[in-house]
Amino acid sequence: DQQVKQNSPSLSVQEGRISILNCDYTNSMFDYxxxxxxxxxxxxxxxxxxxxxxxxxEDGRFTVFLNKSAKHLxxxxxxxQPGDSAVYxxxxxxxxxxxxxxxxxxxxP
Amino acid sequence: xxxxTQTPRHLVMGMTNKKSLKCEQHLxxxxxxxxxxxxxxxLELMFVYNFKEQTENNSVPSRFSPECPNSSHLFLxxxxxQPEDSALYLCASxxxxxxxxxxxxxxxxxxxxx
Numbered sequence: 679d680q681q682v683k684q685n686s687p688s689l690s691v692q693e694g695r696i697s698i699l700n701c702d703y704t705n706s707m708f709d710y711x712x713x714x715x716x717x718x719x720x721x722x723x724x725x726x727x728x729x730x731x732x733x734x735x736e737d738g739r740f741t742v743f744l745n746k747s748a749k750h751l752x753x754x755x756x757x758x759q760p761g762d763s764a765v766y767x768x769x770x771x772x773x774x775x776x777x778x779x780x781x782x783x784x785x786x787p
Numbered sequence: 788x789x790x791x792t793q794t795p796r797h798l799v800m801g802m803t804n805k806k807s808l809k810c811e812q813h814l815x816x817x818x819x820x821x822x823x824x825x826x827x828x829x830l831e832l833m834f835v836y837n838f839k840e841q842t843e844n845n846s847v848p849s850r851f852s853p854e855c856p857n858s859s860h861l862f863l864x865x866x867x868x869q870p871e872d873s874a875l876y877l878c879a880s881x882x883x884x885x886x887x888x889x890x891x892x893x894x895x896x897x898x899x900x901x
Contacts, residue, residue: 724890778829
């Protein structure tokens, strides 16, 4: 039972434009949400998080939006840079986290 | 360098072999995790250890046997694996009571079962 879904396996964006990565979850008990970034041959690294009491969290070029009624979160990267090219995983949960399958972002120079 | 080291990075084994994956964290965390990542699938949580005690086993087949001798080390013992067990195995650690649910991952062991 896949409780966290990233329906777009890949996304390609031009450098300088906005990248929007989406994630949907099914469990309304989830109260904490994270995004991880993964480069080839490395493990996922934490990028940004948001708790269910907020609907937006911003950190530099990265902003996460949470829509609890829709059980949807998104990660915005603006402006996108070629170094942002990686696989992005969303994770959701309470004490234990459930991960999506990832979205491969390619930022073209 | 995330502070979580996994060895070996790559492993090829036959179905009758016995091997072990090792994970070591240098972050002073008290929780450790094993995940399996198959191609184009979500990370699947396999085992969770808190303070060296196993707190979760997500219906993992008995051919995978975890061991946590202390809060810094975690092993995954493998025996009589199947080809469908070929995947990237990721170890992670976190601090219970710290920044909630942020896990720090190792680079993984890429396992191929022939």
